[in-house]
Amino acid sequence: MSEVRAEMVANVWKVVVAEGDAVEDGDTLVILESMKMEIPVLAEDPGTVVSLKVAEGDVIQEGHLIAVIE
Amino acid sequence: MFESVLVANRGEIARRVIRTVRALGIKAIAVYSEADADLPYVAEADEAVLIGPAQPAKSYLDMDAVMEAARRTNARAIHPGYGFLAENAGFARRVVDDGLIWIGPPPEAIAAMGDKISARNLMERAGVPVAAGTREPVPDADAAVAAGIGYPVMVKAAGGGGGIGMSVAYDEDxxxxxxxxxxxxxxxxxxxxxxxxxxxxxxxxxVEIQILGLADGTVLALGERDCSVQRRHQKVVEETPSTGVGPELRSRMLSAAVRAGEAVGYRGAGTVECLVDPVAQEFVFLEMNTRLQVEHPVTELVTGIDLVEQQLLVAAGEPVTFTAVEPRGHAIEFRVYAEDPRRFLPSPGEITVWEEPAGEVIRVDSGYEAGNKVTPFYDPLLAKLCVYGPDRAQALATARDAVEAFRIEGPKTNLAFFTELLANPEFVSGDYDTGLVDRMRA
Known part of the structure; x- marks a missing residue:
């Protein structure tokens, strides 16, 4: 199981995957936006998205849990 | 001269504009969002108006909110800074229609240059060299068109700016x-x-040329700035003079920039951006920025001309303060961003320590001080560290000391990247190009 967390304060611009989706290492899970920059958050391991903790438009803090991949 | 100016911007540029406005005895009015209430520019203005929440669309980009602030404070003129509404022809038109003075070029000039396709065609007609490319919008990823131009091709948003919406393609895929x-x-x-x-x-x-369109219609060129140190097609360091431009090319570029300005009836400060092939000593037009540029201080340092003051004078229909442009010495600007120095990813946060370097040949245009919070809503520019020297070697030496002396704690900053850059043989030699930062990070 791997937890994907935010590296910085950001706005959730796009949620690319849904719970239950199978992902490969390097797939984009969500796209954050901070300081006029889009920052794709990638899966670091292959697996299934068992939990997705953000929605488009959310403002999240550094360390905020974005997704759990199993 | 008008009695008051509303500065429709935030951070370092609002502060910098307010400084000159006040020095001329004009009343400076700031506008701010809820996220920016504690920033120095708000306190330094003669009057400040809260115009909305943090999201730019609901504050700095909200034309109604800005115009309402101007009405309530009885502002006589509006200075847009750069970004936000600065290159919005509709906003400029509205300011003028409401009987206020727009500190910028005529709305028609903004519109003509705002679309990269029409700007490119207009420049070609004015005899300014342009790169091989399309003269109308390309509706899909047309391989035949790209092949006709020849790879690599730059794929660009016609309405784009600030390096956003640009991608390079090396083949059909x-x-x-x-x-x-x-x-x-x-x-x-x-x-x-x-x-x-x-x-x-x-x-x-x-390489870009600073132009200034005077109230009587004359267009002047005030020298070049080399902006080849870029990450993600965005400038990080700018210097003047350019080490890649010889005297003959410089003179051709300056005349072309004047022709570009004349072709659109330009007034006030503007910048003609070009790409230069330093080996062939040839250039092509990229785009024109119809506003004050972020990196305008390097031009100010070598010419002794306050560009904001000239903008105000031109807008008021008055003559400018100088008669000749005689650049002396060398100036370099470093954009201090709230971002990590390795991957250049944004790093908002609260500033706990802020100590600026100081000295006769050092200029710091900053938007923040200790205790301020850097929020994720706006661009990551914290400060512009500018140095001057009688020649490039001395400017570089001053830069090394100044970067070392600049202390910022809280958000991560790219100051460590500048230390690296100032030791990079390519940059130090002056023989570099826009691929430099990518090579340093490869």
């Missing part, structure tokens, strides 16, 4: 990808889906 990326960003950031393709010049330098 890359073209589709670059096209999709550019298209998505064009729609999302600029509300204009038009895309153009242009020949991409590798190992080029990005």
């Amino acid at each position: 890359g073209l589709r990808k670059a096209y999709d990326t550019a298209r998505t960003r064009a729609e999302r950031f600029f509300g204009n889906p038009d895309i153009l393709l242009e020949r991409f010049v590798e190992r080029a330098r990005h």
Whole structure:
């Protein structure tokens, strides 16, 4: 199981995957936006998205849990 | 001269404009969002108006909110700074229609240059060299068009700016990808889906010319700035004079920039951006920025001309303060961003320590001080560290000391990147191009 967390304060611009989706290492899970920059958050391991903790438009803090991949 | 100016911007540029406005005895009015209430520019203005919440669309980009602030404070003129509404022809038109003075070029000049396709065609007609490329919007990732231009091609949003909405393609596969990326960003950031393709010049330098259109219609060129140190097509360091431009090329570029300004009836400060092939000593027009540029201080340092003061004078219909442009010495600007120095990812946060370097040949235009919070809502520019020297070697030496002495704690900053850059043989030699930062990070 791997937890994907935010590296910085950001706005959730796009949620690319849904719970239950199978992902490969390097797939984009969500796209954050901070300081006029889009920052794709990638899966670091292959697996299934068992939990997705953000929605488009959310403002999240550094360390905020974005997704759990199993 | 008018009695008051509303500065429709934030951070370092609002502070810098307010400084000159007040020095001229004009009343400075600031506007701010809820996120910016504690920033120095708000306190330094004679009057400040809260115009909305943190999101730019609800504050700095909200024309109604800005105009209402101008009405309530009885502002006589509006200075837009750069970004936000600065290159919005509709806003400029509205300011003028409401009987206020717009400190910028005529709305028609903004509109003519705002679309990269029409700007390119207009420049070609004015005899300014342009890169091989498309003269109308390209509706899809058309491989035949790209092949006709010749790879690599730059895929660009016609309404784009600030390096956003640009992607390079080296082949047909890359073209589709670059096209999709550019298209998505064009729609999302600029509300204009038009895309153009242009020949991409590798190992080029990005050199721009500062122009100033006077009240009597004369257009002057105030020298160049080399902006080739870039990450993600965004400038990080700028210097003047350019080490890649010889005297003969410089003189051709300055005349072309004047022709560009004359072609659109330009007034006030503007910048003609070009790509330069330093080996062939040739250049092509990229785009024109119809506003004060972020990196205007380097031009001020070598010419002794206050560009904001000239903007105000031109807008008031008065003559400028100088008679000749005689650049002396060398100036370099470093954009201190709230971002990590390795990957250049944004790093908002609260500033706990802020100590600026100081000295006769050092100028710091900053937007923040200790205790301020850097929020994720705006661009990551914290301060512009500028140095001057009688020659480039001495400017570099001052820069090394100044970067070392600049202490910022809280958000991560790219100061460590500058230390690295100032030790990089390519940069130090002066023989570098827009690929420099990518090579340093490869």
